[in-house]
Amino acid sequence: MAQMTQMKTNRAERGASALSPPSICAICDIYGFKFQSLFFLFLILLSQPLLSAHPQRVVSQTVGTDELLLALADPGQIAALSHISHDAQFSPVAAEARRFPAIKDSDAESVLRYRPDLVLAASFTRPETLALLKRAGVRLVVLDRFDTLEDIYASLRVLGRELGQEARAEALITQCRGRVDALAARLKDVKPVRVLSAGVYPFTSGAGTTFQDLCDHAGALNVATEAGLKGHAPTPSEKLLVWNIEVLVASGDERIRGRLAEIPHYRALPAFKAGRVVTIPGPMMSSISHHRIEAYETLARALHPERFR
């Protein structure tokens, strides 16, 4: 049973207004009834989002929450997406995201500039930013589990509830389950291919990482996990030679092969010499949303082409 996504929410603390009663009275005394009525009209307008049942100005602070928000929200509910949402190097949904504004930076001020009624952030958001957003009294949903698909489904459900889009969330989950089941059926009883997460970044992925989740769904055996590595651990050099690696899986495009060739411990591997390097676009590989399924399918297709004929 997968763990449910834990949500940390912060209820709006809207009790304290910036304008205290004496100052309102003073203004009324000076400008009379006309101003007072305008002022109340202004207050009513200001409180509109509060009266509405579901948020209408959602700001997403991370790329992962962009992906979930775009999948569930009505376009009218989205006020802004993360600061790197328009960059295809980071976001698998950059083209769609360009229809919406992107916040200038990832800090609290950039988020609050859009006067959000709901902010989506993640546990890896800077703690200062989270603290400032909480202090600003804005409703905040912080996603903090992304390891497995069940975690992502739980996030989709929570977000669906927040946005009033429960049906859309359930439909997406059903669709995702269908794709994963179809992939599992194709890969039934397949002999797992021994893979290693390789890159210029001197770390590899062991147990409890999104890469492990990718391997679990794509008919791959992560040799780093087999050797007992947990999380993101420094890539060994000499040991790689005895791990019997069949395929290197790298995040990026074809240019990554040239970069790996400069690193002696990859260059020496029979798998590398034989050109057995699978590249998966970075945003797809590191996605913490349902878009991860595309990475499963890409890797499975590359490792077991005979099952896709």
Next chain:
Amino acid sequence: MKPRVAVPLLLALLALTFLASLAFGELRLSFGQVLGALTNGTDEVARTVVRDFRLPRALVGLAVGAALGASGVVMQAFFRNPLASPGLLGVSSGGALGAVAVLATGPLFGFAAATLWALPLASVAGAFAATGMVLMLAQRGAGAERLLLSGVALNALLGAGTSFLLTTTAGHFEVNAQILFWLMGGLESRSWEHVWMGVPAILAACLLLLPLGRAMDLLSLGEQSAQSLGVDVRRLRRQLIALSTVLTALATAVAGIVGFVGLVVPHILRLAFGPDHRRLLPYSMLGGAIFLLACDLVTRTFPLGLRLGVVTALIGGPFFLWLLRRPR
């Protein structure tokens, strides 16, 4: 200690650390396997590990250590200041900034710009620019304090440049990781390309430096005394600064910033064998190589991926403090 024991002692220690560098690593190889790998052994894994991983790493470490040791001696003689070192005066920061600039702009031009040879060239250019700047800044008077303060200011300036490039590439994890490599120094993943890139030029610069020992001794008496004893001081200073910069730049280019070697090693050897530069220069080359290989052995046996620059600083830092507190 008597100088005549120095050469055999240092050579023995160098041989020991070099052989240990070939013998120890992630994979446990027997002495026979290591020997077999170096000769005509049939164990494919041992051959690759020893010949393609450990041997180039040890050769690069040896050359970088020798370069930094020699460069330290030269800097101290040049400035007639025991606290001068390539790192303190910003030369290696300049080298790192040059290398980091190439790495950071790599994604802009496709990764072609960040290939193996662009880095050392940029690093050498950066180191020379830094040397030029520190000499210019401290030209008038050239007192020790003025020089060191100029070095501090330049280090801060170059560090800011590097930090700026680090933040502009924050989204590119692999570029960021490579930049951090330069800042913390390290010998892992060194290949034969790095050997060809660094070792011959470092060797040449060291050989050019060795005959200057006597003139450096005379320079330590003061510029005017040296001049009156027949030393072309201006020419000597030009040679010294050029060779020392080349050595520091090449060391930085193939191993990133490795601090404290140039400071610690000459001081230990000066304490042990006296201040004669004719001896101190070759001793510091050997001593630097021994120190660096030993520190690299610590990094590969320590489980948490300790960086070389961290180890040399952990040993060098306390020594520097002791040096400052020592009664004169």
